[in-house]
Amino acid sequence: GESVGLHLPTLSVQEGDNSIINCAYSNSASDYFIWYKQESGKGPQFIIDIRSNMDKRQGQRVTVLLNKTVKHLSLQIAATQPGDSAVYFCAENTAAGNKLTFGGGTRVLVKP
Amino acid sequence: GAVVSQHPSWVICKSGTSVKIECRSLDFQATTMFWYRQFPKQSLMLMATSNEGSKATYEQGVEKDKFLINHASLTLSTLTVTSAHPEDSSFYICSAGDGGKYGYTFGSGTRLTVV
Numbered sequence: 133g134e135s136v137g138l139h140l141p142t143l144s145v146q147e148g149d150n151s152i153i154n155c156a157y158s159n160s161a162s163d164y165f166i167w168y169k170q171e172s173g174k175g176p177q178f179i180i181d182i183r184s185n186m187d188k189r190q191g192q193r194v195t196v197l198l199n200k201t202v203k204h205l206s207l208q209i210a211a212t213q214p215g216d217s218a219v220y221f222c223a224e225n226t227a228a229g230n231k232l233t234f235g236g237g238t239r240v241l242v243k244p
Numbered sequence: 245g246a247v248v249s250q251h252p253s254w255v256i257c258k259s260g261t262s263v264k265i266e267c268r269s270l271d272f273q274a275t276t277m278f279w280y281r282q283f284p285k286q287s288l289m290l291m292a293t294s295n296e297g298s299k300a301t302y303e304q305g306v307e308k309d310k311f312l313i314n315h316a317s318l319t320l321s322t323l324t325v326t327s328a329h330p331e332d333s334s335f336y337i338c339s340a341g342d343g344g345k346y347g348y349t350f351g352s353g354t355r356l357t358v359v
Contacts, residue, residue, distance in 0.1 A: 173355065174352055176339075178350075230276070230341075
């Protein structure tokens with residue numbers, strides 16, 4: 133079936149540097165995308181979202197970019213902090229099913 | 245903001261017994277609730293979608309007779325793992341939506357260990 137970025141790479145980043153996390157999705161019908169942060173033993177925490185009629189959205193220290201042409205989503209974290217260490221998932225909403233499909237996730241390790 | 249409470253946060257049960265997990269929306273009415281399962285170092289896999297007052301819709305490969313879902317009110321959904329086996333040990337997470345297409349709030353998850 134359709135999938136969103138099924139792999140779990142690890143990104144090591146120096147504290148203070150910027151982080152870029154990538155996600156590929158395959159369902160061209162998806163029209164809403166969300167980035168979640170998950171710390172060990174906890175549920176996903178909403179970070180930022182973007183709708184398919186946009187290609188960029190900014191939040192506090194985070195930016196999401198959407199490239200519908202190549203079905204690619206990215207999350208940029210500015211000035212990465214130790215508290216940003218977690219697993220980050222992208223998720224897509226399939227309009228017909230109204231349910232979130234999660235990608236494989238990326239573990240971010242922030243080095244002091 | 246929207247808050248979803250999930251209980252218990254962890255549970256250990258003996259093989260063959262049943263375990264019930266509760267998911268409550270505390271400050272909004274959840275017309276739809278979703279149940280996910282997450283194995284270590286893996287992503288969240290949707291198990292089923294439940295709408296208040298109707299039967300749950302299960303994803304392919306999820307046994308509906310083993311994972312009983314009840315969504316009897318707009319603020320409570322329960323997942324019961326029946327006749328649990330060690331392979332059911334996992335992290336179970338619920339999320340709730342208020343009927344708007346874009347709003348989902350996640351619970352804090354339940355760590356189930358079957359011994």
